[in-house]
Amino acid sequence: MLMRSLHLHSTDHTIIALELTSLFFLFVSLSNHGNLVKAHIFDYAGCSQEKYQPNSPFEGNLNSLLASVVSSSSQAAYNSFVIGNGTSAPAEDTVYGLYQCRGDLKIIDCSRCIQSAVNQIGLVCPYSFGASLQLEGCFLRYEHNDFLGKLDTGLRYKKCSKSVNNDVEFFRRRDDVLADLQTGIGFKVSSSGLVEGYAQCLGDLNPADCSSCLANVVGMLKNLCGSAAAADVFLGQCYARYWASGYYDFPSDSSSEDQVGKTVAIIVGILAGLAVLVVLLSVCRKSMG
Numbered sequence: 224m225l226m227r228s229l230h231l232h233s234t235d236h237t238i239i240a241l242e243l244t245s246l247f248f249l250f251v252s253l254s255n256h257g258n259l260v261k262a263h264i265f266d267y268a269g270c271s272q273e274k275y276q277p278n279s280p281f282e283g284n285l286n287s288l289l290a291s292v293v294s295s296s297s298q299a300a301y302n303s304f305v306i307g308n309g310t311s312a313p314a315e316d317t318v319y320g321l322y323q324c325r326g327d328l329k330i331i332d333c334s335r336c337i338q339s340a341v342n343q344i345g346l347v348c349p350y351s352f353g354a355s356l357q358l359e360g361c362f363l364r365y366e367h368n369d370f371l372g373k374l375d376t377g378l379r380y381k382k383c384s385k386s387v388n389n390d391v392e393f394f395r396r397r398d399d400v401l402a403d404l405q406t407g408i409g410f411k412v413s414s415s416g417l418v419e420g421y422a423q424c425l426g427d428l429n430p431a432d433c434s435s436c437l438a439n440v441v442g443m444l445k446n447l448c449g450s451a452a453a454a455d456v457f458l459g460q461c462y463a464r465y466w467a468s469g470y471y472d473f474p475s476d477s478s479s480e481d482q483v484g485k486t487v488a489i490i491v492g493i494l495a496g497l498a499v500l501v502v503l504l505s506v507c508r509k510s511m512g
Contacts, residue, residue, distance in 0.1 A: 264358065265357065266457060267355075268344075268354070268355060268356045269348075269354065270351040270353070270354050271351045271367070273352045273367070275351075277350065281318060284316055287306050288306045289344075291304050292304065292320065293337060295322070296330075296338070297331075297334040300323065300324040301425075301426035303320065303427055304319070306318050306320075319369050321363075321364055321427060322363045323426055324337065324360060324361040325361065327410070327421070328361075340361055344356045371427045374432040375458070376436055376461075377458060377459045378458060379459060381448065381454070381456045383448035383449075386449065386451055387451070393417075396417065400413045400414065400415050400419065400465050401444060401463070403415075405441045407433075407437060408433050408434070418467055420463065423461060425460040427460070436458060436461035437461055444465070453465065
């Protein structure tokens with residue numbers, strides 16, 4: 224579509240350039256917003272292999288769901304939705320979804336984070352029947368099938384810092400924090416000495432399933448990241464993070480690279496390049512005739 228647009232009249236060139244430039248600056252503005260919500264930073268994302276057709280009833284329902292997500296996030300830090308499940312609607316057109324912000328975010332930051340996630344999920348997972356996107360401050364997921372309220376403790380993402388060696392006090396403090404986080408329901412913050420941490424379950428889990436998820440995530444933090452000074456582990460419906468003082472923005476030695484973030488950066492770069500190219504072609508056409 225973009226390549227065909229290069230053959231349009233100069234007025235169309237200008238319109239396309241403005242649209243591409245606007246999209247580019249949207250991403251730049253999202254990337255530079257605030258310290259709490261770094262919209263350009265991904266924790267993880269996942270896309271279904273099954274794709275839906277453009278302009279299908281499912282796409283219409285998905286767009287309605289995403290609009291509802293954006294609207295709701297200005298009022299609440301969590302909500303879930305089911306769109307297109309009427310008695311006369313085909314089951315394959317139904318879309319289930321939810322969003323959730325980190326428990327310590329203000330509503331305005333939650334809303335901005337969710338808006339960023341909604342803007343990006345279509346780029347990361349184009350035409351996917353199911354997708355999930357975890358940013359630093361918020362999470363967004365939709366599916367073709369009903370996943371709401373169903374316990375999922377599968378590993379989605381981990382990040383581990385460099386190891387701490389022979390520091391008995393650190394490990395004692397870390398274990399105290401993790402034990403405390405495991406008792407939480409919803410969003411839980413804990414600290415012991417110079418070690419801090421927080422954990423959170425998705426809002427669709429009941430208390431018993433939340434406790435089960437947190438027990439799993441705490442166990443994985445210890446098993447997967449060992450003696451790391453800081454670590455994140457995300458499961459399907461909960462996550463936990465801890466860090467020693469000074470290690471919050473820690474370098475990862477995990478094999479899980481942020482490929483999704485790189486992909487979106489490449490897309491933004493391409494959009495900016497295309498915007499410049501279209502403007503230059505428009506100017507050249509005007510100067511030549």
